[in-house]
Amino acid sequence: MASVTKFVLFGLGLIGSVAASRHSAPKVAVKNGTYSGIYSTEYDQDYFLGIPYAQKPNRFALAKGLDSKWKGTHQATEYPPHCYGYGSDQNGYEQSEDCLYLNVVRPAGIKDTTGLPVAVWIHGGGLYMGGSGDHRYNLSFIVDRSVEIGTPVIGVSINYRLSAMGFLCGEEALDAGITNNGFRDQRLALRWVNENIRSFGGSPKKVTIFGESSGAESVSAQVFAYNAIAESGFGGAIGRFPGGFNATKDHEATFDALVGNVTSCASLVGSGKALACLRKAPFAEINYALNVTGVSPWPPVLDNDFVADYPTNQLNNGHFPKIPLLIGANSDEGSAFGTGRGPNGGGVNTDDEMKAAIAVGFPEDVESHSGKSADELVDELLELYPNDQSVGIPSLKTWPYIIEANDAYAQALGLQYRRTAALFGDFAMQYQRRRSNIAWAKHGVPSYVYRFDVTVNGLTPVTGATHFQEVAFVFRNLNGDGYATNPFGGNGTYPAQAKALSKVISTAWVNFVTGLDPNGKGGHRFSKKTWPVYEVSSSSSGKGIVFDIDGSSIETDDWRAGGMDWFAEHSLNVFGN
16 A cells, blocks of 8 residues: 555544435535435445546547536446456456546545545556456445444545556557556546545545555556555566566567557558557457457556656665555465466476576576676576475465375476475565565655465465455455455355454554554554564564464564565566566
8 A cells, every 4th residue: 555645644533414315316526517326225335436537538548637517417326347458357347448437435424524534446457457346346345344443434446548558568659658558547547536535525635545466566656656555566567578677679579569460550560650550440450459369468668757767776766755555465476476387388397497487587688787697597596496395385384285296286287386486476576565665664664564374265275375365355355246256255263264354454454544554543453463664674674464364473574585685686687677
């Protein structure tokens, strides 16, 4: 989580009595006109769904803010379509190029003078899929929890353009100033919140953004890009090309591949005229190129505009807003990011295959940047991440099984599954989080770190506490809305323990939104444990909290320190981030 604007803390509470017309459709007048929403009797909340925060965007162009007013009342009663994307998070949801909308969920009966804190959710999905209407991101539950503990908040969720529509790269996109458009969309949505949230009873001075995975990457982008909470992804862009932000040739090749697969524009590859053609081409052709031919990836780029510098430099130089953070990741992120890297798409079985899997992530000119050959760098990483199942992930405590040559797990995941999961999970998610906590501590700014260590219902021990699984606990989605298997279901004592842990976690998140401290104030403490501020010195590492099914505990954040220090040291000169 990262505060967008400086918090000014007031005594909170609902102001005034609830009107007798509570059960009628709520109405709110914003800068452009009046919206009518929905009243929920189940949660005693008001929903305003599908509110545009921008004009209908032109394809591969900057979005524009709303610039006109209307008379009468517009309906805000349905979730908006997802922006066009490509992946499982799109399944079952309408998609559209006209998708720049947001949703507001608030406790019912509040006035425009109440000044409640605001939590803005930025969904994940790799920047290529997802949407604010995803049932797993129902804000009602966490808003309800905030009312339960006497510190009500307003929830907002936003859409932003995805895949090539949101993150077109290449020289033509750079020249046109339309790179990182998805991040720019998010910024426009945050501007709308700043200008209008007071009408809903919120305070523009108490806004906190939070997100998971690429939503956390988006939080990071908003913090770093403009110097103005994140779950699994804060600290810099995830490298999607060898060389990261430096991979301009790869960016151009991806752009050319898109153009070459759009029938109307294929003859214009390399001409400098392709962008104009893509803007006018039938969307079916664009969709075919992205969905069927699979042209990708579309990562954020260093455009010297929205992204003005490398995250490594900004962290080292202290060029980031001095605002509190709550960031963390899950114990077994690597079970989602560390497999499928052996030959022919299989797992890694031998040291030679491990070397090859690591080298794939290095740019061709790595020696000119780092001063070391690819072989030297690989050997250093192999030593820091040994082929020892007792130190890999999932841990032997989580999954007490030793993979042996040619057994079913070796055949499916690779004999060195635990090794790859540890190394590539640290690269994708863990080290960037830790270096951010360290940077905040060195500049005297409070940050809080967590590690989610629960194998949720529906997942197997071989998967462990993998990517995304904390989201249901943060949102307190006890019904399992949007999940094929309810994360809080299961047998024995697990359901009760999981629900109790979700109460603890969601309370901590609400506490941070309302007071920039997950511990909470007065009687609203999230746990009997005190969540420590992350502090470092020459002789000690920072401390954070571990969320386990049995409760929570405090740990020193120094696990796999050698490997993560190596990634941090080489983040810029090897990985271009």
